[in-house]
Amino acid sequence: xxxxxxxxxxxxxxxxxxxxxxxxxxxxxxxxxxxxxxxxxxxxxxxxxxxxxxxxxxxxxxxxxxxxxxxxxxxxxxxxxxxxxxxxxxxxxxxxxxxxxxxxxxxxxxxxxxxxxxxxxxxxxxxxxxxxxxxxxxxxxxxxxxxxxxxxxxxxxxxxxxxxxxxxxxxxxxxxxxxxxxxxxxxxxxxxxxxxxxx
Numbered sequence: 001x002x003x004x005x006x007x008x009x010x011x012x013x014x015x016x017x018x019x020x021x022x023x024x025x026x027x028x029x030x031x032x033x034x035x036x037x038x039x040x041x042x043x044x045x046x047x048x049x050x051x052x053x054x055x056x057x058x059x060x061x062x063x064x065x066x067x068x069x070x071x072x073x074x075x076x077x078x079x080x081x082x083x084x085x086x087x088x089x090x091x092x093x094x095x096x097x098x099x100x101x102x103x104x105x106x107x108x109x110x111x112x113x114x115x116x117x118x119x120x121x122x123x124x125x126x127x128x129x130x131x132x133x134x135x136x137x138x139x140x141x142x143x144x145x146x147x148x149x150x151x152x153x154x155x156x157x158x159x160x161x162x163x164x165x166x167x168x169x170x171x172x173x174x175x176x177x178x179x180x181x182x183x184x185x186x187x188x189x190x191x192x193x194x195x196x197x198x199x
Contacts, residue, residue, distance in 0.1 A: 013048070021047040022054055026068045031109035035065060035119040065120070072109055077136070079103065081143050089149040090195040093163070096140070097190035100167070101183040114171050115181075133168070137161045144198055151199050159197045166194075 013021070025046035029038045040061060044054045058064035083099035084092035104114050113120045141153075141160045149156055175181055 018047070018049050018053060019057060022049060022057065022064075023068055023071050026064050027072065027109050030065060030068060030120065031112050034112060034117045035061070038065075040064070068109070069113065072107075072113070073136075076100070076103055076110070077139060080140075084143055084147060087147055089144050089147045089198045092144055092147040093195040093198055094187055094190045096143075097167075097194065098183060098187040101186035104171075105183060115174055133161065133164055136164050140164065149198055156198070162197070163194055 022043065025043045026038075028046065029043050033039075038061060040054065041051060043064070044051050047054070054064075058067060080096045080099055083095045087095055104110050137157055137160045140163070141157050144156065144160065151159070179185065
């Protein structure tokens, strides 16, 4: 085997596999050093792709960051759906908020995006568009319907949209009081004020 054949596979990797590798490497880079210091060359190297391959998919750092954020949000929604499996609608609301708070505190990328890196929050705020809110509302509404919510569709979606907008507000402007940044406090808010909105 020559030295050239010991490199990470590039030509044989499928485009979806390359993109997954890029997103994983970029998530690690952004969570480790933040948006300002993130090095695209390091991302390409860690993903085992060339710079040109990376730039064909993501022409600049902002587009890569938004793709990483969207991937993180999608994975987060899947984890919330798993957390609510088998629960009734009110219990599902509390479980989802609790799981979401745990993710923000334990996932390095989400923690940096939400709590630590103002520049990351500024860039990813673009993903919190009206279309994003509609998509998340519909998905969460469907989850709560499967959990047994009986309220009319319009009422359910309106209540869920309020929940989603509250979450975005907390993400964009985190509470400055340490005791209100805990998983337990998120569960308390959900149980006291949000769960009663769903029936």
